[in-house]
Amino acid sequence: MVSASQYRTYNRQECITFRKTSEPFGGLSNMAGGYPLLVNGISILTSEALYQACRFPHLPDVQKLIIAQRSPMTAKMKSKPYRNQSRPDWDKVRVNIMRWCLRVKLIQNWERFGKLLLSTQDKPIVEDSPKDNFWGAIPNDSNQLIGVNVLGRLLMELRELLKQSPDFLKSVEPPAISDLLLLDKPIERLSLKEVSIHKHEINKSQTQEQIGLELVEETKLAQVDDQNEEQVKEDQRQNNVIQPYQEQKSINFNHLPEVYDAFYIILPYLEQQLHTEHTIQDLAEIFKVRPVQIKDWLEQGVKLGKIKKLSKPVRYISTSISKNEEMPLLDLLKSE
Template identity: 50%
Template sequence: MNKSTMYRIYKSEKTVSFRKTTEKWGGLSNMAKGYPLLINNIPIQSSEILYQACRYPEHPDIQKLIITNSNPFEAKKIARKYDALTRAGWEENRVSIMKWCVRVKLCQNWKPFFELLNATNEANIVEHSDKDIFWGARKESDNSFYGINVLGRILMETRELARKKGQDGFLIIPPLKIDRFDILGDPISIIRADKPDNSPIIPLF
């Protein structure tokens, strides 16, 4: 087992956890509203919706169903319906894609998202999930969390990078160098903190 897939234990007193988007640390969740994204001038409601759309670069029709849904929970359900059409190499690339989505969220929502990340101080960040201990970690009887906690670890890594580099380090986010990294039939362009040109926002709703 490599380090990126090792299970870990996080003591509750040293941990910031999130489960519901309405809770204090809910904005750390990919499901959280209030962190809109603009990808190729296409408005996308949340990083979860962007992540799910990235499963289907060869199926723009499915991507459109996902990204035109303003509810990330419903968008995820739609994505799951088409599991059999998930892109080749998804398992190998999904962590890199998730990391990219979180960085895009920070790039385009610097002030609110960095303030939230920074407010966690040096605490461990854990997505509390009793079902999915790959992305998150479950609560144990000894008042600790146990899981791989990949999303929490991405958030902690992003927090440290943001403190080190500041906003200037997140003004642009390049696309991932993987095959068919597309949205609605076009390659995903460099993501910028502000709108890069005068191109109209593409209305999809």
């Protein structure tokens, strides 16, 4: 269960909200079209399809089925019959996977998605959801939304990085998660220099041809009664009672700052690099920022007791070395 302390209350008038993809900020949604992706040479039409495919690294045929759908809602629905076969640690890793999906969306749609993110200025970003108070927030009345709003908070994290350290986002490493596979192959690093997906028109036949979907017949997969999009819409119309989102594992958001600061976003990555000793110049080259910026971050890390400063010569190392530690959302969106 999600504890009460993890919820936030948002004033609609003070926020950027999105629900329908046709709205001004609808492009923030994973359901939004027009932000095509290319991962491991595979064309994927939406970040929603990529996220859902990551549930099933051990089921490449299910991944193919999800990726082949033109509609993001259909891609999501195609995954539902197999939810009981999701990777066993899904609840633990899904936030980090969602963060990675958003960064893939940005690096491969740099101008369009970046411009949309920056247009939100410094306002809270909230997914206005009719029933999901984990990824979004549910309207309480005409002016308030209440929820954990994980998707909105991940988008705010990404926005802050884009404003203060854009070069850091110009390459995307896959998250440090075991068995992160797409069609039986480990997911590869992405670089902005290598990205040209936005220059190409992607269509269904291209996607099917690339992943060899014609070799997979749905009837050979588990025999289930898939819901189609019209049924999904009907379910949404009839769902007048909002059910609280149930979590199998609690997540600690208690220290998430209300005002985002790039230091708190960068800190986990600094700590990861500082498993071994580095100088300021080393880190400036790694993070592609000025040495004075790195020095400021390191000094803040030292004050917090997260980083240790060594002398003769001056270098830095993390005070808590744990190579198997997951990359958290501001060191907070991590299952207990």
